[in-house]
Amino acid sequence: MDNLTVAEALYEIADLLEFTGGDPFKVRAYRRAAEALGLLPEQVADLVRESRLTRVPGVGKAIAAKVAEMVETGRIGYLEELRQAVPPGVLDLTRVPGLGARTAMLLYRRLGIDSLEALELAAREGRLRDLPGFGPRKESALLAAVAQARRRPDRLSIGAAVPIAVAVAARLRAHPAVQQVAVAGSIRRRAETVADIDLVIATRDPAAVSAFLDGLPPLPLPLDPLVVAPEDFAAALFERTGSAAHVAEVARMATAPVTLTESGADVPADPGASVPADRGPGESDEADAEVYRARGLLFIPPELREGRGEIAAALARRLPRLIARADLKGDLHVHTSASDGTATLAEMAEAARAMGHQYLAICDHSQSLRIARGLSPERLREHVAAIRRLDQWSDFRLLAGAEVDILRDGTLDYPDGILAELDVVVASIHSHMGLSEAEQTERLLRAIENPHVDIIGHPFGRVIGRREPMALDFPRILEACARTGTALEISASPSRLDLSAEHARMAKEAGVKLVINTDAHSVRELELLPYGVGQARRGWIEPGDVVNAWDLPELLEWLGRSSPA
């Protein structure tokens, strides 16, 4: 029984308790325990055997007993009781934006609604408006939301899709009949979200491979495999990687006569491919290079294959030398348990050092963000002192910073005197996201003009699939950033990826510096940098554009501070 299975059961209890009207604090207690066990480095089963479960913070007697039951019997009686009370279709109702657990249960109890279809029908027939808390406006809003929820096909974030694709590819690679496997499609291009898993598989025994694929357990995403003979692998991978526009444009080009040089290569070394992209095992980086070589083109990295000028650039030998994970020297935006992170300052620092970072900036939330236990000026001063005390490594630098809220009027959540004591200031918007473009732009400009601000965090504030980007006059933002030397963040968090690739490319062209940060709230999230790198590569970003691709002395100079004593 692995830890994640146990954690999932506890999460499910929390979800179901929400529906059955349980104490919200009890719900949170289960969520906290689930999170703690899911992140635990030790095996939960070992803790059960040694009666050490209740030593895990967030796990008390009651939850420990349920976890022990799960480990010993494979089930939790309490969970099964809860499942009886809430039909699966009712859980589905909360996919509708604006409809939560309480309303879902009200709809079920009063009108027997247990599916999106039943909800839509009841709304059409005007049966919702008489429910307590409902009215005609809410009814029509829900109707629109249902239509939207049903229209949008299920897509997974790139962060959820890559591990699944890599795992499937690894299983295929282990199959004796399989000669080559590659992940293709939008996953290989590192799109923000993906609808299916494209795989290209080379084999001499397609029947055996098909049988193996049919026997795979169901995945959260449809699998779209293409089984080919080994000699067709490169062409198939190229075609299946897309995008459609890119493939069509390459296909229109005549195949160039091959003129082998002494070394056997017919094109000069490709600057775009000189540093490997950060690819998981099972992901082929250049297996379709021959398709380009045959046309006299430089190899075009998958992230550029969107029909946005990459072929002209390849013809002109002017492809960018794209940034890669290996170029990044550190992370300039992470949280600790001082605000809303789950790991302590020491745990975050040690983990960053262990993964080879040269530096890490601790940027916890500022006082206005109460929900995240934002730090008062006094607590921030203590936190900075703790950071300075801990920063005693010879090969690693811990920087003291803050993610300071940009208030509604564009002023910052700490006075300038406090900001001046910090090594790094990330300024972010977390409230009043719905201002007009004019107001929002003025607000952000005011923060950019503050000389203490080094970085604007997740500039558009979007959450993919959940919150639209804020309205901003981006060219004006870029002009101000370029003039003041303020960097824009590319958040590596797969739920944000903010800036978008298009905005990142605009920033580069405007001479604005970028920074790829994880915004990690746990040790595990420190590993998310590759998704930010993928997004940056889609934006044609090179190492020189990214301040955390610089070594520490260069970074410190940019931050306006002299080298450490």
Add this chain to the structure above:
DNA sequence: GCCGTTTTCGGCCCGACTGTTTTCAGTCG
């Protein structure tokens, strides 16, 4: 349900927004 140099009960991150309200309930982050 968890937790305790606020310690065995009474707290538990809280504010914005929306639509329904006449003082609030639900959702969201």
